[in-house]
Amino acid sequence: MPKVKAFKATRPSRDKISLVASRPYESYTKAEREARLDHNPFSFLHIVNPGYKYRKEISGRKAFSLVKNRFEEFKEEGSFINEKKPCIYLHQIVLRNTLKFTGFIACCHAEDYKNNQIKIHEDTIQSKVNLFSEYLKTVKFNADPVLITYPNHKGLDELANAKIKERPEYEFTTTSRETHYLWLIDDDESIQKIEAEFEAMPTFYLADGHHRFSSSFQLADKMAKENPNHTGDEDYNFVMSYLIPESQLKILEFNRLIKDLNGLSKEEFLIQLDENFRIENRGQHYYKPTQKHHFSMYLDGEFYSLYLRKKNLNFTDALAALDAQILYHFVLQPILGIQDLRNNERIAYAQGQKEMAYVKGNVDIEKFQVGFGMFPCAIEEIKTIADQGLKMPPKTTYILPKLRSGVTIHEF
Structure with missing residues (x-):
């Protein structure tokens, strides 16, 4: 059965979240990207575009160690905080007050990808997988959850609906008119219930992020072979995922x-x-x-x-x-x-x-x-x-x- 577990996220401080959060780098035009880099010193784009500090375009393998440096600088400056205990995160996204998505951010085991308990529907390009695997090995963090879907589940829906009544840790709206909410689920009883409900499911389906998951699995496999004391519970074995009921997916x-x-x-x-x-x-x-x-x-x-x-x-x-x-x-x-x-x-x-x-x-x-x-x-x-x-x-x-x-x- 697929394994899901809580994790200690590194995340923006409450006052910085709306400034840090960004769309994926490649989704911006050059002009959009430069405007955000010029006027928002807290944007996550500064981390994934490390050459901006020197007004120089740096990409590929040359940028990997610099990305790690920028990430460490953000932590040192207090823009990011480290969670004190493992959590599962409930994340709701509302698009223009019409579409609503509510799911759990947790970690899935990379081995379940190999064992076909997380099923895929797209091919990957091995050169892209290799490159992103190198990137992950250098920077040692993942900032973009893969999207995983599961059958509608009454118990998980009820737990989410109860949590939504509480004050969220984050609430921010983007210039694309998306409103994001994030709640921390940090009590042991709720975490254990969520993990158990997911692990009772026979399979998940990977909806989006095939290259990222494949890269994470490749890295986990390599690090396991290099670790004589490998147990399967190390953090490198897990892939940050956004798990959402299949009825909530919007497929275009x-x-x-x-x-x-x-x-x-x-x-x-x-x-x-x-x-x-x-x-x-x-x-x-x-x-x-x-x-x-x-x-x-x-x-x-x-x-x-x-x-x-x-x-x-x-x-x-x-x-x-x-x-x-x-x-x-x-x-x-x-x-x-x-x-x-x-x-x-x-x-x-x-x-x-x-x-x-x-x-x-x-x-x-x-x-x-x-x-x-x-x-x-x-x-x-x-x-x-x-x-x-x-x-x-x-x-x-x-x-x-x-x-x-x-x-x-x-x-x-």
């Missing part, structure tokens, strides 16, 4: 943008699409798919609906039935000549919050020639693919919530 799609039609004319392209899709030209009428196996397409100033033909609905497995795989199998690979979805520069992805209007805008300015809109997949599809040991194509799901860096930090 990634739309596709293609730079050219692979040498085909518009008419030739439509004729080839007609082999496997019912096509309707919707002109200027904005179209977004409303069910599985339906796609939207924007081409030459017009919207189209594409419905997969009934002859193609006999699927061999859960991956073959996935819309992202269908688009790849029937369009991207055979017609547009895109084999490698990760590295081909002719394809780009736009997460679903940007809608088809973003796709239309990029095609209209001729940055791309055609765009495809997807219907988001369901949690059941993710779980089935994970259960069957299959892997989704890259950029199939954009899953909310996205956590802020630096709210809780796991040192090891």
Whole structure:
């Protein structure tokens, strides 16, 4: 059964939390990042962008030891505090007063990733795993929980609802209009109950953070081999995780943008699409798919609906039935000549919050020639693919919530 345990977080002091917490580094544009670095000396971005202190861009392995230095400086200056006893943290995120996510921040055992008790649905790139594993070994902390989902659980819901009635340790709102709340669960009885309830579950599903978890497992495996007294309980064996009921996940799609039609004319392209899709030209009428196996397409100033033909609905497995795989199998690979979805520069992805209007805008300015809109997949599809040991194509799901860096930090 998956193992979950409390941990002693390093975290911002109450008066600094709204200043420290940041989005992941890569989610900012260069201008946004520089504005925060220029005007907020407490931003976690200063830690993960250590060269800013010298007005020099430093990345890759050269930056790792400097990241560690910046982190130690933040602690020395009192921006971070160390928890006195192990806790489990209840974290609630409210997006624009419409979406609400409530989950537990705790540590999951890296070995459960190897044993398939934490199931995955995405492939990882080994070079990225290796690099991030080196990073973790140098800095010896993790500031971004992976996102793990579990079946709805009445007992855990009741415990969370009771805790929410208390005053939170943190309450802050971001410029993205996200309000974050954090409660400390530090009494032994509640911790033991939460750990026991989680450990009674047969499996978890990793919703987001596949590279981070894989890197943490790789590091744990290496450190275990280097430690003659390894027991499995050392901090390096555990991965900070945000555990959330599966009914609370918000799963959005990634739309596709293609730079050219692979040498085909518009008419030739439509004729080839007609082999496997019912096509309707919707002109200027904005179209977004409303069910599985339906796609939207924007081409030459017009919207189209594409419905997969009934002859193609006999699927061999859960991956073959996935819309992202269908688009790849029937369009991207055979017609547009895109084999490698990760590295081909002719394809780009736009997460679903940007809608088809973003796709239309990029095609209209001729940055791309055609765009495809997807219907988001369901949690059941993710779980089935994970259960069957299959892997989704890259950029199939954009899953909310996205956590802020630096709210809780796991040192090891």
